[in-house]
Amino acid sequence: MSSGPAGRAARSSVQPLTRAQSPVRQRVTLRTQDGVAIEAAYEPGQGAPGGTAIVLAHGFSGAVDRPHVRRIAAVFAQRAAVITFSFRGHGASGGHSTVGDREVLDVAAAVEWARSLGHAHVVTVGFSMGGSVVLRHGASHRGRMEARADAVVAVSAPARWFYRGTAPMRRLHWIVTRPAGRVVGRFGLRTRIHPHEWDPVPLSPVESVPLIAPAPLLVVHGTRDPYFPVDHPRMLAAAAREGAELWLEEGMGHAEHAVSDELAGRIAAWATASWTSATAD
Template structure:
């Protein structure tokens, strides 16, 4: 679902167009490498001079203003600086959703903004579609100073494209692939969806995972996820060949709505531990 080549080789170019004062939450408009305006927000967390920033990548039909996204951001902000943003086609961002393809460029813009704010370590945390994006971003932006990530957390992420094995995913495919579905997406879900199929098909999450090492990787998934059953996280972990940590959460459903504050706090602790470990090496 792309009007041109997927974002495998693109760089991000992300000067903030608007921003506030350091020490208070600020808003910005970021510009991606392909020219899409992305709304973003920055919370400096408990220490405005802290080294770690977490960049949150929301799920399909989310945006930075949604209560479930703000709740997750609030838990992380107790430990670190946090950047939230709306993927293209969502919220106040421009463009149209490509459901995981060119969204890599949106995430790259947010990561580069975090680095421009002075954070030495940037960790990407993605949910559902955002989970697939953080995996692809980590694989495609290795070694690039402004857009690289230092650790990756994928929550409720799919392993492969075109999955239709559950009723929720069959409904989602109808929204994405049918004109009537895209109208429902625009009017009912506040999500503008690109009308064209992917060309070429982007690198899948499971194809991306082997390219992420040695960057620390955490895969989190609920054993009651109604969208993607547990073969998805297990496939992702297997592709990492021992280079990923897998948490299968008992009783958990899907993505941000199912992630408890306790789970998000544990993820935040993992982020901090991975930073401590890497600086000690």
């Protein structure tokens, strides 16, 4: 599903197609390094000006204006500024979904936008597919100040590619890999999916985790996730070179829909505290 290895040496553009001059609530269109137009929104939130910004990376078939994404963003905004965006192939963004490959460029563009608005501390928080993307982004962009994440949170993320061990994942693979499935994705899920297989296969989430350090990493997963069983988050946490926090949430299902306001608040608190800890060190 790719014309090249997005997460290894690619760069993304900080320049939005439209931009306000001050960090106030705004909607813009960002342009990624490979030329895809990405819709994005900024909420100043209740954090300190220039402090933490949370970049929220939604799951497959989500978008910036979906109610479950807006709910999580509203909770995050109680503690920090929040940038939401629609991955390529989703919502009003251009392009086609590559289901976790070139989406790292979408995250990079959002992080660069946060830096351009004056935020000194940027935390990426991804859900499901978005979780795999922020892990890969954290590994591939750690050397670029303007595009790197200062901390990473992966919620309900897979550890490895091509997993088909649950019925929901088998259905998702049918949607992604079959022509009829992609029609269902386009009209039923409002998601435009790239028709080609990955070439090359991108670095997997569990292979990416060791490369994220020294940035703090938080892995959040539900014990009743119908997509990915708990061996996935345990693999991710175990792969971290300098250790990662693992929150196994009892009874929680999958991704944004399953994250309570209380849990979202705890994630936002961890995101802002990760800056306090870094500056204290």
